Amino acid sequence: MRTPVAIVGAGPAGLMLSHLLAQAGIASVVLESRSREYVEHRVRAGVLEHATARLLAETGVGERMRREGLVHRGIDIRFDGALHRIDFERLVGRTITVYGQQEVVKDLIAARLAAGGDIRFECEDVRVAGFEGNAPRVAFVRAGRAEEIECDFIAGCDGFHGVCRESIPAGRLERFERAYPFAWLGVLASAAPAREELVYAHHDRGFALFSMRSPTVTRLYLQVPPDEDMAAWPDARLWDELRTRLAQEGDWHPNEGPILEKGITPMRSFVAEPMQCGRLFLAGDAAHIVPPTGAKGLNLAMRDVRVLSAALERFHRARDESGLAAYSRTCLKHVWRAEHFSWWMTAMLHRFPDNDPFQRRLQRSQLEYVVSSEAAAASLAENYVGYDG
Numbered sequence: 001m002r003t004p005v006a007i008v009g010a011g012p013a014g015l016m017l018s019h020l021l022a023q024a025g026i027a028s029v030v031l032e033s034r035s036r037e038y039v040e041h042r043v044r045a046g047v048l049e050h051a052t053a054r055l056l057a058e059t060g061v062g063e064r065m066r067r068e069g070l071v072h073r074g075i076d077i078r079f080d081g082a083l084h085r086i087d088f089e090r091l092v093g094r095t096i097t098v099y100g101q102q103e104v105v106k107d108l109i110a111a112r113l114a115a116g117g118d119i120r121f122e123c124e125d126v127r128v129a130g131f132e133g134n135a136p137r138v139a140f141v142r143a144g145r146a147e148e149i150e151c152d153f154i155a156g157c158d159g160f161h162g163v164c165r166e167s168i169p170a171g172r173l174e175r176f177e178r179a180y181p182f183a184w185l186g187v188l189a190s191a192a193p194a195r196e197e198l199v200y201a202h203h204d205r206g207f208a209l210f211s212m213r214s215p216t217v218t219r220l221y222l223q224v225p226p227d228e229d230m231a232a233w234p235d236a237r238l239w240d241e242l243r244t245r246l247a248q249e250g251d252w253h254p255n256e257g258p259i260l261e262k263g264i265t266p267m268r269s270f271v272a273e274p275m276q277c278g279r280l281f282l283a284g285d286a287a288h289i290v291p292p293t294g295a296k297g298l299n300l301a302m303r304d305v306r307v308l309s310a311a312l313e314r315f316h317r318a319r320d321e322s323g324l325a326a327y328s329r330t331c332l333k334h335v336w337r338a339e340h341f342s343w344w345m346t347a348m349l350h351r352f353p354d355n356d357p358f359q360r361r362l363q364r365s366q367l368e369y370v371v372s373s374e375a376a377a378a379s380l381a382e383n384y385v386g387y388d389g
Contacts, residue, residue, distance in 0.1 A: 001029075001147075001149055001150070002149070002150045002151065003027050003028060003029045003118075003149060003150075003151050004021075004026050004027055004028065004151060004152050004153070004312075004316065005017075005018075005021060005026060005027070005028040005029075005151060005152065005153050005154075005155060005312060006028070006029055006031065006136070006137075006138045006149050006151040006153075006154050006155070007028050007029065007030045007031070007154075007155045007157055008031050008126060008128065008138065008154065008155065008156055008157060008158045008162065008163070008164050009030075009031075009032060009156070009157035009158035009159060009162060009164075009284075009286070010030050010031075010032035010034075010039050010105075010109070010119055010121070011039065011105065011157060011158075011159065011284065011285075011301070012101060012104050012105060012108070012284070012298055012301055012302065013157040013283045013284035013285075013286075013301035013302070013304060013305050014030050014032075014155065014157030014158075014283075014284075014305075015030065015105060015108035015109060015112060015119075016055075016108060016301075016302055016305050017155055017157065017283065017305040017308060017309055018030050018108075018112055018117055018119075019059060019061065019108055019111060019112060019117075020059065020305065020306070020309035021309055021312060021313075022112070022115055022117060023059060024309065024312075024313040024316070025316075026312060026313065026316050027118075028117075028118070028155075029118045029119075029120065029149055029151075030112070030117070030118065030119040030120065031120050031123045031126060031138065031140055031149075032119065032120065032121050032122070032123060033122070033123055033124065033126060033158075034121065034122070035121050035122055036109065036119075036121045039102075039105055039109075039121075040102055040105055040106045040109065041102055042101075042102055042105075043100065043101075043102055043188060043213075043261060044100075044101035044102065044297075044298070045100075045101045045292065045295065045297050045298040046098050046099065046100045046101060046211065046212075046213055046219065047096055047097075047098055047198075047211075047295035047298075047299075048065075048069070048096060048097040048098075048099055048104075048298070048299065049096060049295075049299040049384075049385055049386030050094040050095060050096065050385045050386050051299075051302075051303070051386045051388065052097075052298070052299045052302045052386070053065065053069070053096075053097040053099075055302060055306065056104070056107070060111065061107045061108055061111045062107075064103065064107055065097065065099045065103070065104075065107070068099065068103070068214065069097040069098060069099035070097065070098040070099070070196075070212065070214075070215075071095050071096075071097050072088075072095060072096050072097070072098060072196070072197045072198065073087065073088055073089040073095050073197070074086050074087040074088045074089065074090075074197055074381075075088075075197055075198045075199070075200060075384070076195070076197055076198065076199045076200070077199075077200050077201075077202070077349075077367065077370065077371055078199055078200065078201040078202070078246065078248055079201070079202040079203070079364075079367050081247060081248055082248070083199070083248050083252075084371035085197075086370075086371075086377050086380055086381055086384075087377075087381070088381045088384065088385050091374075091377055091378040091381040091382075092378060092381045092382045092385060094385040094386070095385065096295075096384065096385055098198075098211070098212060098213070100213050100214075101298050104298070120142060122142065122143075123140040123141070123142050124140065124141045124142070125139075125140060125141045126138065126139070126140045126158075126163050127139045127140070127163065127167070128154050128156070128163065128164055128167045128280060129167075131154050131167075131277060131278045131279045131280035132169075132277065132278040132279075133278070133279075134279070135150065136150075136151050136152065136153060136154045136278075136279045136280065137149060137150050137151065138151065138154060152279065153279045153280075153281065153312065153324075154279060154280045154281070155281050155283060155305075155308065156280060156281065156282045156283065156286045156287075157283045157284050157286060157301075157305070158286055159284070159285045159286055160270070160285045160286065160289055162286050164280060164282060164286055165272055165282055165286050165287070167280070168277045168280065169277075172277050173272045173273065173274070173277075174272070174273045175270070175271070175272055175273075176269075176270065176271045176272075176273070177268065177269065177270045177271075178268065178269040178270075178343075179226075179266070179267070179268050180226075180266075180267035180268065180269075180291060180346065180350075181225075181226065181352060181353055181354070182206070182207075182223050182224065182225060182226060182267060182350060182351075182352075182353075183223075183224055183225065183226045183228060183264050183265055183266045183267055184209075184221045184222070184223065184224070184264070184265045184267065184292065185221065185222045185223075185224045185228065185230075185233060185238075185262065185263075185264050186219070186220070186221050186261075186262060186263055186264075186265060187219070187220045187221070187222075187238060187242075187259055187261075187262045188213070188217060188218075188219055188259070188260045188261040188262070189217070189218045189219075189220065189256070189257045189258065189259050189260060190216065190217060190257040190258045190259075190260055191216075191217070191218045191254070191255040191256055191257030191258075192215060192216055192218070192255055192257075193210075193212035193215070193217075193218050193254075193255070194210075194218070194252065194253070194254050194255045195210065195252070198210060198211050198212075199246060200293075200345075200349055201245050201246050201349075202348070202349045202350075202351075202363075202367060203244070203245040203351070204351065205241070205244065205245055205351070206222065206223035206224070206245065206350065206351045207221075207222075207223035207245075207293075207349050207350045207351065208220070208221065208222050208223070208241075208242060208245035208246050209221040210242075210246055210254055217260070218254060218255060218257070220242055220254060222238070222241055222242065222245065223350055223351065224264065226266055226267075228264055230262065230263070230264060233262070235259055238259070238262070239256050242254055265292070267291045267292075267346065268289055268291065269289065269290060269291060269339055269342065269343060270288060270289040271287070271288045271332075271335060271336070271339060272286075272287050272288065273328065273332060274328035274329075274332075275287040275288075275304075275327065275328040275331055275332065275335075276324075276327055276328045281308055281324075281327055283301060283304035283305050283308055283331075284297075284300070284301030284304055284305075285297065285301065287304070287331075287335070288300060288335050288338075288339070290338055290339055290342040291342050291343070291345075291346045292342075293342055293345040293346040293349060293350075294338065294341045294342030294344075294345045294346075294383070294384070295384065296338040296341065296342050299338075299386060300334065300335060300338050303331070303334055304331050307323075307327060307330050307331055308327055310323060311323030311324045311326070311327050312324070334387075337383070337387055337389075341383040341384075341387075345380075347363075348363060348366050348367060348370070349367075
């Protein structure tokens with residue numbers, strides 16, 4: 001078969017791209033290696049920047065987000081037992097929305113299928129070819145049958161471990177990467193959130209984060225060594241460590257409840273440049289990874305596909321390739337801003353194993369500056385809710 005755009009990956013980037021293209025009258029096919037059930041229940045990020053929430057609402061897939069999403073007007077930073085609020089709404093006039101990535105995926109899948117969109121799950125052995133010329137194609141196996149799609153363009157939205165980036169010939173991409181000397185142990189608990197906003201905690205024992213996914217589900221994270229064994233963290237130890245690191249004046253602590261899920265996520269920064277090769281365009285985690293401290297991964301993916309969909313629409317309507325030629329340059333400006341902010345938040349809040357007393361004093365000075373300076377707090381707020389410069 002043939003389609004104008006073949007999209008590899010049914011995560012937020014691929015699905016939103018398909019949705020935006022459909023609204024512009026451009027057909028696409030989305031190929032996903034996993035099942036629909038898997039992608040709809042894969043717990044990932046949960047913080048939507050102001051522009052991401054607006055994009056969902058303006059394109060007709062934000063109704064459930066408006067009903068169920070939790071609008072936050074700031075965050076709290078905790079150190080030395082004291083809590084310091086960064087008021088986004090007062091400082092920069094914008095907010096964030098807490099709404100799980102899997103919920104965004106569910107909403108987009110439902111919208112695409114309702115509109116007759118073509119999403120093919122459980123596609124195996126996906127291979128992309130021909131993108132350096134004028135005849136891109138994607139081959140795959142589905143239900144035991146080999147198939148191939150011819151297209152004008154391929155969008156690689158298949159994540160860090162996907163096939164699209166790795167299919168680009170050697171020497172065409174430059175990779176920038178940093179691995180951090182710690183990981184996050186994430187916990188999803190059936191417990192009502194004990195605060196209305198996120199708490200980022202700096203503690204001598206390591207970083208901790210209090211978050212939530214709904215009025216009945218709390219999301220929590222602990223900094224642990226990158227090679228940590230999950231078996232070393234029975235539930236009782238988890239709750240005890242969370243209470244210790246999140247402890248504040250007034251004896252506040254997160255509500256406890258049955259643990260629904262827990263896992264360890266390594267921390268890395270990664271960028272591949274350029275984000276395109278011929279008629280293959282990379283978006284989201286296929287092109288860049290950020291440590292989750294800055295809540296930027298999902299939001300960067302949405303920004304990428306906004307740029308890509310506009311460029312594809314320009315080509316479709318007027319055969320104007322200028323937007324496509326500028327895709328990587330346009331996106332990378334925002335990618336590196338998000339990379340820097342995520343690195344900065346990570347460096348300020350985590351305990352680095354090789355930090356000497358001098359470096360720890362500098363870290364403390366940075367924390368004190370952020371919570372005492374209006375200008376510093378405004379810079380954090382502007383980047384957190386989404387910098388549009």
